[in-house]
Amino acid sequence: MHDVLTSRLSRRQALRLLAVPVLLSVLPGLAFAGAYDDYFSAVKLDNIKLVRSLLQRGFDPNTVEEERGETGLIIAVREDAGKVFDLLLNTKDVNLDARARNGDTALMMAAYKGRYDVAKALLDKGAEPNQTGWAALHYAAAVGNNQIVQLLLDHSAYIDAESPNQTTPIMMAARGGHILTVKLLLDEGADLTLKNGAGMTALDFARVGGFKDIVEGLTYRLKKAGKL
Template identity: 65%
Template sequence: MLNLFDRMNGHSRFSAFLLLLALACLPSMSHASNADDMAKAAQLDDERRMKALLAAGVDPNLVAQKQRGETALMMALREDSKKVFNLLLNARGIDLNLRARNGDTALMIASYKGNVAAVKALLDKEAEPNNTGWTALHYAAAIGNDEIVQMLLDASAYIDAGSPNQTTPIMMAARAGKIYTVKLLLDSGADVTLKNDAGMTAIDLAKKFDHDDIAEGLTHRLKQAGKL
């Protein structure tokens, strides 16, 4: 005996095929819709919408911003959406150490933005300060936020972390002319003699970008230590 599908004529079979194809696409369409909704909630700091999405079972780690590969938590930090950030920070199953397409983590974005409260909250939740490539300490040093630098050091951030081109946090601070950050890192044990892939030290970078006071101070400290 022929089953129902076998008894269908050609047109009916083609229509059934299209229906099955459409049904197969529903999960991906739903996934895209959830991502768009999470992105909007993060951008607008819409706590109510984000709560509804999470209550409906949407993954808090879903990539909400495709171009940058960022989660809603990362977007909330970038947009300074405090209510959504706090909600996601405490969401069941949240992964604080996911990386965006460029390698940034939530902690790195918070550090780059100079968001002291968010950095503290992430570290209290045991977000990892160390990873390969650029780190939160690089970013905090580059903007000269000494409070965040100290918080990261207290959380065991590697002080001489090397970026992909072996730039260290103290090099970033010296390049940007952040003299107090340079001193903080130096006093905390940063190695000023390290060189990046271009063969430049923190002193070289300070000189290149006309931060002579930093170059002179670092040179003096190296001479005192008998390293020059």
């Protein structure tokens, strides 16, 4: 009887030992079952304590949110979550140039929001200013932020970058009526003769927008260059 009980106990112990590796393989998934929602909520609320805790437990900083296809870094810029942005910026293996579903990067978001400090921090860390299609310089020009325009140009941003329909940064500046940005881009060598997919130049955008000062300035520049 004693031998039978011993045999049964041995089998149970063996089964338990065999179950350990299986349980351990499942634990990470169980541990992060609710981490996805917790992470993105914490990023939006600038909850650095929770974000740091999740990252320390192995949560991937390049995980993408389903709604817009954005990473935590992009969301932190969009939501002005400064503490979480700093944390993610300095997190190992974070992808600075990850693109959301609409093509935006963290740098493009910073340019659009006029966040010079954020844009500079990203560039200093090695973020790429030149992207295929829309780029950060388009966004900075569109909102007329000369500080960021100059910052991007100083980091080798392509001045005549073309969007998917061949729209350039100076066209965006002219479209928005940002005369000082138009002047800055011109002084830095932007090409006024370029046309987008609809056949429009920066001068055409200024005319459509009714920005007379820009129209006059661009017309003068084109005539001076013998291109009008």
